[in-house]
Amino acid sequence: xxxxxxxxxxxxxxxxxxxxxxxxxxxxxxxxxxxxxxxxxxxxxxxxxxxxxxxxxxxxxxxxxxxxxxxxxxxxxxxxxxxxxxxxxxxxxxxxxxxxxxxxxxxxxxxxxxxxxxxxxxxxxxxxxxxxxxxxxxxxxxxxxxxxxxxxxxxxxxxxxxxxxxxxxxxxxxxxxxxxxxxxxxxxxxxxxxxxxxxxxxxxxxxxxxxxxxxxxxxxxxxxxxxxxxxxxxxxxxxxxxxxxxxxxxxxxxxxxxxxxxxxxxxxxxxxxxxxxxxxxxxxxxxxxxxxxxxxxxxxxxxxxxxxxxxxxxxxxxxxxxxxxxxxxxxxxxxxxxx
Ligand code: UT7
Numbered sequence: 001x002x003x004x005x006x007x008x009x010x011x012x013x014x015x016x017x018x019x020x021x022x023x024x025x026x027x028x029x030x031x032x033x034x035x036x037x038x039x040x041x042x043x044x045x046x047x048x049x050x051x052x053x054x055x056x057x058x059x060x061x062x063x064x065x066x067x068x069x070x071x072x073x074x075x076x077x078x079x080x081x082x083x084x085x086x087x088x089x090x091x092x093x094x095x096x097x098x099x100x101x102x103x104x105x106x107x108x109x110x111x112x113x114x115x116x117x118x119x120x121x122x123x124x125x126x127x128x129x130x131x132x133x134x135x136x137x138x139x140x141x142x143x144x145x146x147x148x149x150x151x152x153x154x155x156x157x158x159x160x161x162x163x164x165x166x167x168x169x170x171x172x173x174x175x176x177x178x179x180x181x182x183x184x185x186x187x188x189x190x191x192x193x194x195x196x197x198x199x200x201x202x203x204x205x206x207x208x209x210x211x212x213x214x215x216x217x218x219x220x221x222x223x224x225x226x227x228x229x230x231x232x233x234x235x236x237x238x239x240x241x242x243x244x245x246x247x248x249x250x251x252x253x254x255x256x257x258x259x260x261x262x263x264x265x266x267x268x269x270x271x272x273x274x275x276x277x278x279x280x281x282x283x284x285x286x287x288x289x290x291x292x293x294x295x296x297x298x299x300x301x302x303x304x305x306x307x308x309x310x311x312x313x314x315x316x317x318x319x320x321x322x323x324x325x326x327x328x329x330x331x332x333x334x335x336x337x338x339x
Pocket of ligand 1: 230
């Protein structure tokens with residue numbers, strides 16, 4: 001999927017926010033649960049610690065906090081928001097958590113819904129929101145990426161549990177008629193035929209409904225992941241999709257100010273950056289502190305880099321999300337910032 005021809009509207013990115021659980025789990029602490037150690041995890045993934053939602057916190061609260069920060073930076077009144085999209089695979093409510101966030105924000109005019117595309121979720125939601133903005137049907141959209149994968153991690157599987165953490169990030173997006181357009185282009189891809197290397201499948205449990213008739217009891221298995229397959233998929237497909245996007249927009253890798261990849265594994269980030277000869281200082285990474293927070297990684301990282309002044313108005317960012325589905329994609333963005 002690619003961007004439609006440009007029309008009267010452009011998209012400006014005007015606010016970011018993020019929120020993390022308070023509970024920190026270090027690599028050494030994980031070593032108390034499974035046979036692993038700090039040096040293995042750091043050298044194979046770049047991760048030092050992750051945050052895990054505890055008893056007195058919730059994903060909806062985390063998302064609300066991140067969203068409020070983005071509103072504040074954008075200087076928006078909550079009633080002025082038209083659309084709230086929550087990218088998540090782990091909502092507090094299977095029927096959708098976005099409306100609860102909309103209510104928490106008092107965004108009374110906004111329509112809100114959840115969107116699920118695992119670790120690509122934020123990118124898919126950003127592209128979805130941009131379509132409403134570009135066709136003129138909404139003016140202000142808030143996109144949130146948030147996940148509580150700790151619910152579905154198999155904490156006894158050392159091959160996967162070391163990777164994941166919880167978090168939330170948000171991005172405020174505004175349609176500007178005839179203005180500067182921060183949403184340059186995108187590509188989105190899916191390949192369900194390779195999807196079985198990363199799943200959270202339904203439990204295969206059937207119970208008697210009435211004599212002779214059955215129903216499937218709700219529930220999911222923990223995360224099932226073939227780490228090596230996912231790794232190979234990421235280091236192959238992410239450079240390909242980024243290359244396609246850069247070439248079709250006549251942008252050289254050296255023109256990028258930032259590479260903002262889904263934070264899955266530092267080795268994946270390094271491999272993609274090497275492929276384009278992008279120096280380390282232009283590769284945004286906070287994996288060491290949070291691990292892979294799924295749909296939250298990109299907005300969480302962007303918020304940190306905007307707030308500490310690394311990302312400045314006018315900066316050109318290539319971002320890419322990838323993960324279960326399989327799903328992946330990339331977008332070229334220019335950070336505009338609050339007016
Ligand atoms: O959003 C997408 C989400 N998923 C991903 O991004 C996953 C991508 N894949 C990866 O990041 C990597 O494949 C992992 C970090 C999951 C694993 O790294 P690896 O370099 O592919 O390790 P491996 O699975 O090939 O295992 C190497 C060795 C094995 O031992 P032997 O057979 O060589 O003796 C494993 O048993 O490391 C062992 N091992 C561990 N040792 C200590 C596997 N997990 C651990 C562990 N601690 N946690």
